[in-house]
Amino acid sequence: MNTANERKASPAPQQVLLAEDLQKSYGARPALRGLSFSLHAGRILGFLGPNGAGKTTAIRILTTILEPDAGHFMVDGLSSDRPVELRRRIGVLPESLGFPKNMTGLEFVTYFGRLYGQPTALARAKAAAMIEAVGLQQRGRSLIGTYSRGMRQRLGIARALVNDPAVVFLDEPTLGLDPQGQQELLKLVRWIARERNAGVVLCSHQLADVESVCDDVVILNTGTVVAQGPVADVIGSADQQAVRVQVAPQSVAAAQQALQGLPGVTRVASAGGSSGWLRVELDAAVAGNGQPAHQHVLEGLMRASIPVLGFQTGGSRLQDVFLQITQGSIE
Amino acid sequence: MSRPAQDLQGAGAPTWWIVFTKELHELWIGGRALTLLLIYTLLLGIQTYVLASNSELSLIPPNEMVYETLKGAIAVGIFISLIIGADMVSGERERATLEGLLLTPTSRLQIVLGKFFAAATPWPAALAIAIPYMTVLAQGDAVLRPAILWGALIGTVLAPAFTALGMLVSYWCNTNKTSLFISLGVYILMLLPAQLPGRAQTGAAGSFLQKANPMASHAHYLSKVLVNNRTFEEFWGWLVAPALFAGVIFLLLVVYAGPGLRLEAGRAFAAQGRRVAALVAGLLALIAAPLAVLQAQTTPDGAPVVQAPALDVGIDLATRTLKTTDHVLFNTVVTNNSAEHTGPLILAMNIINLNAKGDVVDPEDWSPQRTQYIEAGLAAGESATLGWRVNAILDGNFMVYLVLIPSPNSPEATSHPVSSPGVHLTVTPFTRLNPGGVLPFAIGGPLLVLLGIWLVYRRRQRGIDTGGS
Numbered sequence: 001m002n003t004a005n006e007r008k009a010s011p012a013p014q015q016v017l018l019a020e021d022l023q024k025s026y027g028a029r030p031a032l033r034g035l036s037f038s039l040h041a042g043r044i045l046g047f048l049g050p051n052g053a054g055k056t057t058a059i060r061i062l063t064t065i066l067e068p069d070a071g072h073f074m075v076d077g078l079s080s081d082r083p084v085e086l087r088r089r090i091g092v093l094p095e096s097l098g099f100p101k102n103m104t105g106l107e108f109v110t111y112f113g114r115l116y117g118q119p120t121a122l123a124r125a126k127a128a129a130m131i132e133a134v135g136l137q138q139r140g141r142s143l144i145g146t147y148s149r150g151m152r153q154r155l156g157i158a159r160a161l162v163n164d165p166a167v168v169f170l171d172e173p174t175l176g177l178d179p180q181g182q183q184e185l186l187k188l189v190r191w192i193a194r195e196r197n198a199g200v201v202l203c204s205h206q207l208a209d210v211e212s213v214c215d216d217v218v219i220l221n222t223g224t225v226v227a228q229g230p231v232a233d234v235i236g237s238a239d240q241q242a243v244r245v246q247v248a249p250q251s252v253a254a255a256q257q258a259l260q261g262l263p264g265v266t267r268v269a270s271a272g273g274s275s276g277w278l279r280v281e282l283d284a285a286v287a288g289n290g291q292p293a294h295q296h297v298l299e300g301l302m303r304a305s306i307p308v309l310g311f312q313t314g315g316s317r318l319q320d321v322f323l324q325i326t327q328g329s330i331e
Numbered sequence: 332m333s334r335p336a337q338d339l340q341g342a343g344a345p346t347w348w349i350v351f352t353k354e355l356h357e358l359w360i361g362g363r364a365l366t367l368l369l370i371y372t373l374l375l376g377i378q379t380y381v382l383a384s385n386s387e388l389s390l391i392p393p394n395e396m397v398y399e400t401l402k403g404a405i406a407v408g409i410f411i412s413l414i415i416g417a418d419m420v421s422g423e424r425e426r427a428t429l430e431g432l433l434l435t436p437t438s439r440l441q442i443v444l445g446k447f448f449a450a451a452t453p454w455p456a457a458l459a460i461a462i463p464y465m466t467v468l469a470q471g472d473a474v475l476r477p478a479i480l481w482g483a484l485i486g487t488v489l490a491p492a493f494t495a496l497g498m499l500v501s502y503w504c505n506t507n508k509t510s511l512f513i514s515l516g517v518y519i520l521m522l523l524p525a526q527l528p529g530r531a532q533t534g535a536a537g538s539f540l541q542k543a544n545p546m547a548s549h550a551h552y553l554s555k556v557l558v559n560n561r562t563f564e565e566f567w568g569w570l571v572a573p574a575l576f577a578g579v580i581f582l583l584l585v586v587y588a589g590p591g592l593r594l595e596a597g598r599a600f601a602a603q604g605r606r607v608a609a610l611v612a613g614l615l616a617l618i619a620a621p622l623a624v625l626q627a628q629t630t631p632d633g634a635p636v637v638q639a640p641a642l643d644v645g646i647d648l649a650t651r652t653l654k655t656t657d658h659v660l661f662n663t664v665v666t667n668n669s670a671e672h673t674g675p676l677i678l679a680m681n682i683i684n685l686n687a688k689g690d691v692v693d694p695e696d697w698s699p700q701r702t703q704y705i706e707a708g709l710a711a712g713e714s715a716t717l718g719w720r721v722n723a724i725l726d727g728n729f730m731v732y733l734v735l736i737p738s739p740n741s742p743e744a745t746s747h748p749v750s751s752p753g754v755h756l757t758v759t760p761f762t763r764l765n766p767g768g769v770l771p772f773a774i775g776g777p778l779l780v781l782l783g784i785w786l787v788y789r790r791r792q793r794g795i796d797t798g799g800s
Binding site: 060063064065084085087088090092094096097098099100102103104111112114115116117118119120123141142143159 | 343344346349350353356357360361362423426427428430431432433434435436437438593594794795
């Protein structure tokens, strides 16, 4: 078992989480079919997948709430066979964590510190430090019932850090937050990894968030890992055969029609909701024939008299890769 | 900011204590327990004032009023314990606070124990609140002391047992609505036997229901001991069901539910095995034990004899002057003076108003023991002593006497009742319980609890920032 200080002092990033062939079924329905991945200290792992992909099951197994049917995992050198000790090394912000409304933020974090075996004085001191670290020092003595959603999420993170965990699991931490709140929370996630040197598993449907903060990514679909590795590598694997183009929202349908008629274009899909971004997938022959792919697409749009508002070479967005891999299981 | 992990595992308090203090805070500072106790205090105050001020109810002797108050206090105390217990696990699930607790490196059993101890705390407060009310209703009667003693003993077994029952139900439910619904259903089921018609309560099945049901059996025991001056030795069998009920429920909570606490309701069936067997065995014991005690106490031995020969009924009291609401206790001795064994014998009490123009006496109102039975009969030369209580309900001159009836052994047979000497009771007018004297307690109790709530609220407000988000 290693402390944050020791992890920080290590010359090479240390592996803090290793999952090997985790499997879980609910009756006859398999929820997880052989999940394997690893995470190193100081790195942020995006854990993605459409609804029902097995993310929550995986997180609950890794946080010892559920037992796997098969497979094994280790946290900071501790085997999953020792769940009580393992819980000392993880911090978790569940997706829908409830809070007692009649406690103050400080009381809440102190309570959890004591549950981790800390003497009361130490628990209070650590709680105050954590409350300050997540930016709640002005409201630490207020009742949680008066907190906003963003404040509660930050309080949940303070609670997750109170035991100095080697791995922190954050399940949809930005859900329901306004853009500013989301950015502040992502900053906090980076701080956990970079300053506290913990490994962070970030579960989110906000793929732009994952792309902006995560170092690595695991994409699950129907209980199976369909892609994993550094974010850049996963995006890069799809880049060579796709470009992104933005047209006026009212021209999206016409652009799709024009592009789908081009030779070598295999698929055109919306890539940004109502913003007019389209993802254009090309077959290998066009993408690799020496002519820049974007030129091929741009010419097609110009011929159809559709103004181009924006253009990006390559797939370049995690969302595109995600949609491609999971076959549009989510928007 | 980081600290060595070893420091975090230092000499902290035991988990059950940490959970207990937190739950205590939620329960009392959060206001749930205080609100329930305020309602309870209001009910007690109203009941006490009605008992004291109603011209008919106030004729009830002090010990019966104390008994009624204690019975109500235990029933409401049990109810409060049950509904607080019913929220303990399912409420955490519903509020999504259980997952956070389960993610800590703590023993599930200790979490359950901490919650249980906290949920059981309203009972001592409920008993303490009931004591002043019982004191004022006792009017100096010696019944107060045994009432507090037996109330504390029985309530302290039953109220936590119902807390544990509520927690067990809660353990199996994902929502509070379901948990509360089932818990209240169980509570009402246990109250139902007392609502059965009189004959249904005294038959074999009715008696069993009364005795096996911890709610009915403890109330019966208290009524016998507090109202009828009977002894523990005579009626201990009625405490078997409450004790067994509590034992089985505590066992289930500690052995079964505690270690199996999890995020979703219930537990994995694979882990149940022996614990389910323990549950079934416990429930069977719960049903069988009171039945065994009942059988032991009610099965007659000896064959019935057709006619009882020379019988004699003696009374150890001849005259007594007392005031209305007082009571008189006396013993009768039934002796079989013949050389034969008698059949079953019945001894019935009657009370006659000696004033021809006076009110007709309804002995049901005057004594809880209209009739007593010597089911085994008496052997040659054998005697049996039976205790009686008569409450002086009306003022005037009365004659109390008993009639001994040898039980006829067939529909065609009859018997010759034998009368006892009479007890002449001279009852002086009633000194009414002063409703004005009760009023301060009836009003003061709820006001004191309200004051307590206000003080707790104020103290809490001082400890927190009250600004909004």
